[in-house]
Amino acid sequence: MHRLTIALLAVVDAMVCAAAALGAILAPLVLVWLAVFGGEGAWSALWPTTARVWQLGHLVPVSIALDDAGAAAVGIDPNGAAFWVSVAPLAFALFSLLFAARSGRRAVDAGAPWSGFGAGTAAFAVAAVVVWASGAAPVAAVTPWQAIVLPAAVYAAGFLLGAVPRAWDAGDGGPLDRLHDALDASGPAWREVPALVLRGAGIVAMGLVAVAGVVLAALFAVRGGEVIALFERARVDAVGAGALTLVHLAYLPTAIVWVVAYLAGPGFAVGTATAVSPAGVSLGVVPGIPILGLLPEGGSAWQLVLVAIPVALAAVAGGVCRRAFAREWAFDGAGAEPVLPRLAIAGGIAAVVGALGALAAACASGAFGPGRMAEVGPDPGPVALALGLEALVGASILLLAPAGRLTAGRAAPADADGADTEPDPA
Secondary structure: OOHHHHHHHHHHHHHHHHHHHHHHHHHHHHHHHHHHHOOOOHHHHHHHHHHHHHHHHOOOOEEEEOOHHHHHHOOOOHHHOEEEEOOOOHHHHHHHHHHHHHHHHHHHHHOOHHHHHHHHHHHHHHHHHHHHHHOOOOOEEOOHHHHHHHHHHHHHHHHHHHHHHHHHHHOOOOHHHHHHHHHHHOOOOOOOHHHHHHHHHHHHHHHHHHHHHHHHHHHHHHHHHHHHHHHHHOOOOHHHHHHHHHHHHHOHHHHHHHHHHHHHOOOEEEOOOOEEEOOEEEOOOOOOOHHHHHOOOOOOHHHHHHHHHHHHHHHHHHHHHHHHHHHHHHHHOOOOOOOHHHHHHHHHHHHHHHHHHHHHHHHOOEOEOOHHHHOEEOOHHHHHHHHHHHHHHHHHHHHOOOOOOOOOOOOOOEOOOOOEOOOOOO
């Protein structure tokens, strides 16, 4: 396929992604506005709100400045009526990541991933410029460069997330092919190290997300009464309850990151000088947000066992990588399996998992209101350190173990006359 055609398709993908997310925000806002206000002066209020929610969902901090009447209406002290909101509803960023990853895979299959990357990222940046320029609001403001660069960075990261693994297998006609050729020339010990690092880190990351989702569902089952009670205290009608539920759904991926930080050990904060972790819970007065009814009332020593979950997931990843490495060595290697490449795989898994943990924690933390709510969410540094060490320990358990029966049955097959034949490396 022609490069120009691939670039145009990438532009269309980026525009559809931005429009779909904006529509998903605008549609419920219109319904709520019609139910409450009957549509009076709708566009002047709805579009700026949609723009700010979309920007916040793509990691853009929003500065809120309420006048005295607005502060009184929401029950905020006028002295704290100016504050930042930067804890993102990650459902929107996740949608853009997945959509961009799909576009990245398509660009690789079409034969021009880097043309698609540049065109798609530029198109999403243009969409961010349009949203920023048309969504001015006196109450909620954003920094212009953040409103443009951060959404484009989210889309670019998603595109690479889809394109790079596919290009590593299928080829990109560029830097990945050159790196692949260099590793192939280095022999069977090192050529699969990058792929195995990414595979192992992916297993740990997806496992942590799955376990965190199960834990969150269990918390809803156990402490659902507290959530319902907070809904009732909000004193909202059916329309307000529906809107509040949609907000909670948008923040569901953010809550999953918080649970991952809890499972890793460092936990997270719900305000300045607070902590929620397996080692203990230290909370003052927290806002009456329904989902915060899931917060545990205290910690106990047995909950420290939870930190074994990341170690166990890393051990599974190490086992998968160990088996794959043993197969490669049985086909093309000679002599005992080298230890250094397996150490590199374990260290690479730990580094990638730690980096992903830090990035996710940074995206899921920040300010969520005035006063002590200026510090909310997990701290990226401790989360990265904890996940990295846990992944290193777990992955090393099996990666550094003897191959055992992993290569059993991989001996060279015999031909019809009974003579051994060399396996085909392909």
